Amino acid sequence: MQTAAEAQTQFARTDSIEPLVGLVAGDMKAVNELIIERTGSDVTLIPEVAAHLIDSGGKRLRPMLTLACAQMFGYRGDGHVKLAASVEFMHTATLLHDDVVDESELRRGKAAARMVWxxxxxxxxxxxxLGQAFRMMVEVASLPALEVLSRAAAVIAEGEVMQLKTAHELETSEARYMAVIEAKTAALFASAAEVGAIVAGKGEAEREALRTYGHELGLAFQLIDDALDYSGVQAELGKRVGDDFRDGKITLPVLIAYWKGDDDEKSFWRTAMREGNQTDRDLSRAIDLMARHGALEETVARANAHGATAQEALMRLPETPHREALLDVVGFCVNRRF
Structure with a gap:
């Protein structure tokens, strides 16, 4: 049987994000400057907390999608910079809220903001x-872009509530699990890509292609995250391996191992995921059960499938350096180790 790592490396194309980084470098500098400007406040705690997370080393993939998708069509204004900064603020706000809900101690290898403040x-x-994000959206004066991003904000919140309701519930269906990650992760990826086409004045065909690309990329990204929680390296993940397990999060690797397990294994999962006070021995057994039933390999295979769909959507668009870089981003997301 293949390992999860072996399954990942079979994904087509490169796994480099560097072509994308190079193409949007100038505009990302403007985005970063705008982020610093818009996190300024006379209430000193606000820039302190915001800077703690914003400066902690995230790749800012979502705003780069917005920039690249606008540049792809020759956009020459500055609206995409404000929309990209809005996307990053929405993402950062979600992380701050998530860490409170999940009682997380680490975020990107540093103490979570909640642990400090x-x-x-x-x-x-x-x-x-979030307020600053919407201010910038309004300044762009694009009602379609505002509609797409505001809808995403509502969907993300719905995803958080859905996840709360499915926490510790091993009878969760795959459809319900997918609905959660579509809302929590894929919605912002999809919107980040689509608003790039919107600000560039493109029509529904281009918007739909990029919306599908972002949605499928987001699903692949989250599925790999779920697999890495049981197979990654703490120093690279920026959080403890097994945090999802300790928090009782019902993710696809858990569901696969549970569905395929015998009665004794199902009893273990019910006890471990509902009590929330597992030992390292429990985590080791969980990983062993996932290996027995190929749960991580199956999760990575699902990520590959969504990645392939993302690439297919991009192929509807004209060939440009930006399209090629966005194709490579799919390989990066699927093959990443952290």
Whole structure:
């Protein structure tokens, strides 16, 4: 049987994000400057908390998608910079809120903001960033872009609530699990890509192609995240291996191992995921059961399938350096180790 790593490396194309980084470097500099400007406040706690997470080393893939998708069609204004910054603020706000809900201790290898400033400050600064995101959307004066991103904000919140309702529930269906990650992760990826086409003045065909690309890329990205929680390296993940397990999060690798397990294995999963006080021995057994039933390999295979769909959607668009770089991003997301 293949390992998860072997399954990943079979994905077509390169796994480099560098072509994308190079193409959007100038505009990303403007985005970063705008982020610093818009996190400024006389309330000193706001820039402190925001900077703690914003400066912690994230790749800022989502705003780069917005920039690349606008550049792809020759856009020459600055609206894409504000929309990209809005996307990053939405993502950052979600992380701040997620860490409170999940009681996370680490984020990107650093203490989560809630561990430094408390839950209340994390939630309120997240709300501030959402407010700033919407201010920038309004400044762009594109009602279609505002509609797409505001809808994404609502969908992301719905995903958080859905995840709360499915927490610790091993009878969750795959359809329900996929609905959660579509809302929590894929919605923002899809919107980040689509608004690039919108600000460039493109029509429904281009918007739909990029919306599909972002949606499928987001699903692949999240599925790999779910697999890495049981197979990654802490120093590279920026969080402890097994955090999803400790939090009782019902992810696809857990569901596959549970569905395929015998009665004794199902009993283990029910006890481990509902009590929330597992030992390292419990985590080791969970990983062993996933290996026995090929749960990580199957999860990676699903990610590959969504990645292939993302690439197919891009192929509807004219060949440009930006299209090729976005194709390579799929390989990066599927083959990444962290």
């Amino acid at each position: 408390g839950n209340e400050a994390s939630v309120l600064v997240g709300d501030f960033l």
